[in-house]
Amino acid sequence: MTSESSERHHRLAEEGRGPVPIAVVTVSDSRTEETDTNGRWLREAVAAAGHADGGYRLVRDEPEQVAAALEAMAAGPARLVLFNGGTGIAPRDSTYDVLARMIEKPLPGFGELFRLLSWEQVGAAAMLSRATAGVYRGRVVFSMPGSPAAVRLAWEKLIAPEVGHLAWLVEG
Numbered sequence: 001m002t003s004e005s006s007e008r009h010h011r012l013a014e015e016g017r018g019p020v021p022i023a024v025v026t027v028s029d030s031r032t033e034e035t036d037t038n039g040r041w042l043r044e045a046v047a048a049a050g051h052a053d054g055g056y057r058l059v060r061d062e063p064e065q066v067a068a069a070l071e072a073m074a075a076g077p078a079r080l081v082l083f084n085g086g087t088g089i090a091p092r093d094s095t096y097d098v099l100a101r102m103i104e105k106p107l108p109g110f111g112e113l114f115r116l117l118s119w120e121q122v123g124a125a126a127m128l129s130r131a132t133a134g135v136y137r138g139r140v141v142f143s144m145p146g147s148p149a150a151v152r153l154a155w156e157k158l159i160a161p162e163v164g165h166l167a168w169l170v171e172g
Contacts, residue, residue, distance in 0.1 A: 019050055020051045020052065020080065021051070021055075021076075021077040021078045022046045022051050022054045022079070022080045023056065023057075023073040023078035023080070024043055024057075024081075024082050025066075025069045025073065025082065025083045025084070026057070026059070026146070027060075027084070027095045028058065028059075028085045029061050031085075033058055038085070038146060042082055042084065042151060043056060051163060052077075054073070054076060054079070054080070055073055055078055061085070061086045061092045061094055061095065062094070063094045063097070063098050066083075067098050067102065069083075070099065074137040074139045078139060080139065080142065080163065080166060081136075081139055081142070082155075083099065083141065083143040084144050084150075084151050085145070086146065087129055087132070087144065087145045087146070088128055088129070088145065096130035096132055099141060103132070103134030103136050104135055105170075106132070106134040107132075107133040107134050107140075110133035110142060111129075111131045111132045114129065114131040114144065114150075114153070115129055117158070122149075131150075131154065135170050138171060139170070140167065140170060142154065
């Protein structure tokens with residue numbers, strides 16, 4: 001099979017599977033469900049793209065809470081889990097550290113591409129992002145910074161175009 005026919009084969013197989021359940025986890029010490037604009041925006045974007053609600057959590061930037069959120073989402077229907085927040089280098093930023101320990105199969109391309117695209121928006125500050133992705137218990141996990149522009153960039157440019165392919169590619 002050529003790469004073009006292989007890609008077409010994958011896309012056709014994805015179409016018959018229906019909406020992809022996608023979970024959203026916001027990591028923040030200051031946001032509440034009422035002020036979690038990123039979580040709301042992501043859930044609305046997921047729905048607008050025709051995907052299913054795979055769960056939602058808002059947790060403090062505490063390692064145990066981040067780990068528990070990933071465990072809970074991996075035990076549920078979600079095929080993709082989208083974390084936002086806690087990816088910086090401040091002392092309280094623990095999302096990257098927790099997820100990096102838990103991820104079974106890293107996807108370094110996500111962080112690399114995120115920082116490249118982010119460079120176009122924020123310049124050298126892009127290097128401060130520890131955006132990451134990988135596979136955990138058959139779920140694809142993405143972790144992006146907590147700024148609205150970063151969430152939008154990650155979803156629109158990197159995650160949304162590949163949702164179907166990613167969701168079922170790692171199915172065991």
